Amino acid sequence: MTSVVYSENEDRHATPRDYLSGGWSIRSWLLTVDHKRIAWLYAVSITGFFFFGSAAALLIRLELISPAGDLLSAESYNKLFSLHGIVMVWFFLIPSIPATLGNFLLPMMIGARDMAFPKLNLLSWYIYTLGGLFTLAAVIAGGVDTGWTFYTPYSTLFSNSAVLAAATGVFIVGFSSILTGINFIVTTHTMRAPGLSWLRLPLFVWANYATGLVMVLATPVLAVTLLLIALERVLGIGIFDPALGGDPLLFQHLFWFYSHPAVYIMILPAMGVVSEIVACFSRNPIFGYMGMVLSIMAIALFGFVVWGHHMFVSGQSMYAGILFSFFTFLVAVPSAIKTLNWTATLFRGQISFSVPMIYALSFLELFTVGGLTGVFLAALALDVHLHDTYFITAHFHYIMVGGAVTGYMGGLHFWWPKLTGRMYSRPWATVAALALLIGLNLTFYPQFLLGYAGMPRRYHSYPEEFEILQVLSSLGAGVLALGYLLPLIYLSWSLRHGEKSGPNPWDATGLEWQTPSPPPVHNFAETPVVTEEPYAYK
């Protein structure tokens, strides 16, 4: 039998075969319950969705090179930024690190053979991919022009597009998040190797565990909200539409109750990745491990009480605004502590600038800019001026692209030898990492300036004086595209031609590095026993 669809009677004392040696038949992939293969399935899907989202972004940036709306019609422009947002948020950023690196590494890092529920894991990929394709079809064929936020009553009564179908797709995909979250939580609770106490867990595991909690707690609220939209659109029951006796602000409350924590679903796993990389390439234990764990959990918790900061100008009570502002300042503190601790981890280390470390240091710069500008937006009177301007666009792209995507790329380059057993071209990878850093700053820094100057988001045409900054931003997007295309090429190339990397090319600690690369089907020949603190770099 060449398939790795493993069965109960498999001989667990046989010489371990690596998880890819089971063959490349369609069946061996589509019916696998191996968390490592499922991680690859996810990787292929999210890369596909990322391509669509990026193509939309490039068209948007091309349109914005000139102030008049001349390249695209207003309808097309609105559909493109809706496509970009919907695809990037739900089909790329949310699953990106957890479903690929998390799926692959979480069991390995805790010394387990697989996830707690391998079949649910596979099911989550099917739900995700089918839901994603369904949404994509609806958005492209039907033309959804509501933005990814689906604000009512525009989305329920005025937008004559395939809103319902798109919302149904997002609703379906939500369940894959919930299944992944449940798997992470249960696996971390029940399948840790002997000796691996909670305070010996790598921070990447902590981060994915916290992400799992947020997924399980927040996603159902999104599902309920989308269901209510469907009820209003189909049956005309007044929930959000004031003409039917509903309340449009209720939608915003429900939407952001999910969508703000969703930001932490995106950024927490990236923080976990960066912790692993920074420790490894400075040969130091993480500075303030306990502080890092508490920060992760604090971010996950406080993330649930700041949703109203998206609504400071919306007409919600001013006093609610003040409370939400206070909590928003508060949630910045644990993030700042994490930044301090990553920096302090470098202190008196032996620092090397391998590719993953370049990504991690880029993350540090980009995330700090994103985080500090978040403080601007927590400040009520400043947010009133900056709300719905390019300042917001810049801020969340620094967090989501600068933070989450840079973290994902860093993690991909850090664990690539583990995933594939091969090493990529380091010079090319260095070029790509620098292109990402430069491209990102060039794309989004001018947008901060545009925002304070007053330019609103989601504008198809704009007053002429903003042209110069928009052109700079579009130039940056070109450089950024290079930073994404290059890895696609040299990583694919390395699959066949890269030099063999051996089990632990970075000389890193952590259980995932204690097995061969690529790892055997069941990860470990024997269940490992943990006797050390995490990050025991000597």
Place this chain on the structure above:
Amino acid sequence: MSEQAIEDPQIGLQLIPQQGSEYAAQVDHLYYALLGISGLLMAILAGLVVVFAARYRRTLGRGRGKLLSDRSGRRVEIGFALSLCAAFIGLFFWASHLYLELYGKPATDITIDVVAKQWMWKFQHPDGTREINTLHLPVGETVQLRITSQDVVHSLSFPAFRLKRDAVPGMYTTAQFTPIRTGESHLFCAEYCGTDHSRMRGKVVVMSQTGYQRWLAGQGDAPSPADAGEQLFQSYGCSGCHKPGDATLAPELAGIFGKPVPLASGETVVADEAYIRDSILQPQKQLVSGYQPIMPSYSGQISEEEILQIISYIQSLTPGEQND
């Protein structure tokens, strides 16, 4: 739909937009303070990373140095967190104070009614003059905006006044500001509202007081919102039941604006704009104590502008003065 030309003010790129009001200058001070703090933190972070990267790079071949003890590590963390908290609390109070000033309700000189629709801004001045996508204002007077929408959510944005307020259907939102210098500045819709969202923009024109009066005079004679409201009050038949000095069929409306009203449910509400609007569109929702639910709903028959005019009329009444 009509492809109306967009009138952008010709003001050139200003990274800090013109400070159209005292308030704008105060918001900028907050901005500069935050830029200073962020710049300092970024500089420290970058400095540390560069210094560490140079001093502790592996190629020097040195062994790893002695690490900080857990205890001093914790002190660094806690000290950093506490100083950050202190700075944040200061910023929080500063910014919240300004926010209350913008959205609070101090005494205002003129009230401008704003109705948003896909895709235009409709303004009505106290003397009844109307305009679209351009707003003329006198310098030195405190302006209150009373904003609503007749379709989807929009957002009125005046960057020069650091002011933004959503226009929400079924709701009145307010904001006020005092222009201190004459000139033109941007007016945007900031909340995405559909196809021509980016065309829903124009300009604010601040004029001298006499210039403003002259401009108003040149706009022709329109009845003031209160006068128009009075006519509507007759033509929609409201005055048949809401009679001055006769509260048998329906409550008397003179002097009720802004006052508490006892409801049949035993609760009390303040008769503000939202309550009057609700009472016209959904009269049974919050019935006044002691009255029968006999008033018909005007939902679907009356426009947002007309409701605002009736509100202005009711606002203008003082007890014993309602005339028919």
